[in-house]
Amino acid sequence: MRPAKLILDGKEYEFPVMVGTEDEVAIDIRKLREMTGAITYDPGYVNTGSCKSEITFIDGEKGVLRYRGYPIEELAGKLIYSAAAYLVIYGHLPNKMEFKEWRRDLTMNSFLHEHLRKFFDHYPITAHPMNILASMIASMSSFYPEEVDDPNDIDRHIKRIVGQVKTIAAYSYKQFIGKPCIYPRSDHSWSANFLRMMFGTPAEEYQVPKVMEDALDLILILHMDHEQNCSTSTVRMVGSSQSDLYASVASGINALWGRLHGGANEAVLNMLQRIHKDGGNYKKYVDMAKEKGSRFRLMGFGHRVYKNFDPRAKILRGTVVQLLKELGSNDSLLEIAMGLEEVVLKDDFFIERKLYPNVDFYSGIAYRAMGIPTDMFTVLFAMGRMPGWIAHWLEGARTASNASIGLVRSIPDPAFDTSKESTQYSISIVVPQGRPSREGGNPANPERLPVWSWIPAFGNFQKLWTAWTRWTKWTLRKKTAIQNAPHGAIRPQDDIE
Numbered sequence: 001m002r003p004a005k006l007i008l009d010g011k012e013y014e015f016p017v018m019v020g021t022e023d024e025v026a027i028d029i030r031k032l033r034e035m036t037g038a039i040t041y042d043p044g045y046v047n048t049g050s051c052k053s054e055i056t057f058i059d060g061e062k063g064v065l066r067y068r069g070y071p072i073e074e075l076a077g078k079l080i081y082s083a084a085a086y087l088v089i090y091g092h093l094p095n096k097m098e099f100k101e102w103r104r105d106l107t108m109n110s111f112l113h114e115h116l117r118k119f120f121d122h123y124p125i126t127a128h129p130m131n132i133l134a135s136m137i138a139s140m141s142s143f144y145p146e147e148v149d150d151p152n153d154i155d156r157h158i159k160r161i162v163g164q165v166k167t168i169a170a171y172s173y174k175q176f177i178g179k180p181c182i183y184p185r186s187d188h189s190w191s192a193n194f195l196r197m198m199f200g201t202p203a204e205e206y207q208v209p210k211v212m213e214d215a216l217d218l219i220l221i222l223h224m225d226h227e228q229n230c231s232t233s234t235v236r237m238v239g240s241s242q243s244d245l246y247a248s249v250a251s252g253i254n255a256l257w258g259r260l261h262g263g264a265n266e267a268v269l270n271m272l273q274r275i276h277k278d279g280g281n282y283k284k285y286v287d288m289a290k291e292k293g294s295r296f297r298l299m300g301f302g303h304r305v306y307k308n309f310d311p312r313a314k315i316l317r318g319t320v321v322q323l324l325k326e327l328g329s330n331d332s333l334l335e336i337a338m339g340l341e342e343v344v345l346k347d348d349f350f351i352e353r354k355l356y357p358n359v360d361f362y363s364g365i366a367y368r369a370m371g372i373p374t375d376m377f378t379v380l381f382a383m384g385r386m387p388g389w390i391a392h393w394l395e396g397a398r399t400a401s402n403a404s405i406g407l408v409r410s411i412p413d414p415a416f417d418t419s420k421e422s423t424q425y426s427i428s429i430v431v432p433q434g435r436p437s438r439e440g441g442n443p444a445n446p447e448r449l450p451v452w453s454w455i456p457a458f459g460n461f462q463k464l465w466t467a468w469t470r471w472t473k474w475t476l477r478k479k480t481a482i483q484n485a486p487h488g489a490i491r492p493q494d495d496i497e
């Protein structure tokens with residue numbers, strides 16, 4: 001394809017054009033600033049390609065989703081979670097030997113470090129399981145600090161994260177309900193282990209219903225990757241600074257936690273609950289969503305990328321129907337959900353606007369039918385997305401062609417004068433950048449050198465003064481705490497800092 005031309009301030013520039021494997025076109029503007037002095041303005045980065053990627057392909061218009069070249073229809077419902085995770089992370093389907101080893105390694109790595117496990121005792125009952133998951137995963141790098149930077153050990157980190165993410169998730173639920181945690185077993189699949197840890201007790205063996213295990217495998221695979229969304233881009237951005245895998249994926253979990261990202265299936269359940277409390281008349285809510293000027297939207301309908309249908313929702317619908325049939329679910333929320341779906345699919349307002357039930361609609365219903373608490377929905381999303389984040393971290397941070405630290409720019413807001421000089425408070429607020437030189441003056445900031453910093457002895461005196469005031473404050477606080485403490489609560493030798 002011929003280069004793209006840009007005319008800026010009367011001058012013409014040419015930029016190469018890239019064509020992807022599926023004929024997507026991108027203008028390569030890597031030299032834009034160097035050549036023109038200008039940058040692009042693209043809040044939300046919706047027109048920006050940040051990397052070349054071999055992991056996932058989406059065509060929203062045609063309803064196509066592929067992982068590593070395989071259509072989602074050939075993976076979901078045909079593979080189990082661990083096999084799909086291997087494909088997404090390593091780029092190829094495992095052979096028999098590879099799979100056997102990978103599965104075993106995941107189970108052997110699914111136990112938490114015993115000291116890490118004790119962290120659960122200290123989260124308040126109010127802690128959201130997403131927050132627990134993010135903090136626990138981030139904490140893992142403290143437990144394996146000697147290895148985090150060694151590329152040869154990356155495989156071990158990957159297995160630990162994929163193995164333990166479900167353990168942490170299940171334990172956070174058990175912690176919340178105050179029941180004992182149980183350990184994973186090597187004769188269970190990844191998904192079966194998660195369900196067993198969620199619903200089993202140490203008193204008797206829990207038989208994981210096959211229909212639930214299969215449904216969970218399918219849902220997690222459907223969520224495994226989705227190109228450069230908010231959380232995935234976050235993982236890549238954090239990883240681009242060579243942050244370790246634990247820190248990078250923990251950032252992804254935090255990004256996913258936001259209401260506009262991973263919280264949609266939770267929102268579906270909240271909406272169903274609202275309809276239920278209001279008497280169950282879902283048709284009233286359909287009318288409300290259609291009203292001109294109404295801000296109310298039916299949660300779980302429509303998609304920003306998929307404009308004809310969401311291929312994931314299409315696959316999941318069948319599983320949800322089967323799940324409800326086999327589990328014999330007798331739940332009024334689920335009845336409302338299925339009634340709502342039926343009405344919406346026939347309604348012209350929704351048909352014209354291409355508002356179909358999305359994957360969050362069906363996954364919300366499926367989780368509800370399985371007995372997963374609403375608070376845990378986003379955690380399950382994170383469990384599904386984990387292999388995708390890892391694959392992007394590997395591709396972004398470890399592939400030579402992609403390995404450069406992320407940096408985006410901002411445009412100074414014309415409404416704000418960024419060039420104001422602070423003169424009035426310069427002596428009290430400006431910290432000298434670097435040591436004053438012997439010749440006088442600060443090389444980093446010669447204009448703003450505070451007068452007193454020219455006297456060498458003054459600097460030492462200041463340090464002594466700070467140390468002395470800190471020590472006196474600390475002693476005073478300690479004394480007050482001992483005096484105010486209930487009898488025996490704090491002993492004089494306790495460190496209260």
Ligand SMILES: CC(C)(COP(=O)(O)OP(=O)(O)OC[C@H]1O[C@@H](n2cnc3c(N)ncnc32)[C@H](O)[C@@H]1OP(=O)(O)O)[C@@H](O)C(=O)NCCC(=O)NCCS
Pocket residue numbers: 264289290296297298299300301302303304305353355358359360
């Ligand atoms: C996902 C979503 C943000 C996509 O938005 P979008 O593609 O930008 O669509 P728009 O916001 O431009 O809406 C287009 C039209 O459809 C309507 N619409 C979109 N989603 C709707 C919904 N869920 N319920 C009712 N009306 C909806 C809008 O009101 C608008 O109507 P108008 O043309 O009469 O003004 C949007 O469909 C939505 O909010 N869905 C509900 C939340 C949800 O399920 N999110 C999870 C997505 S995976």
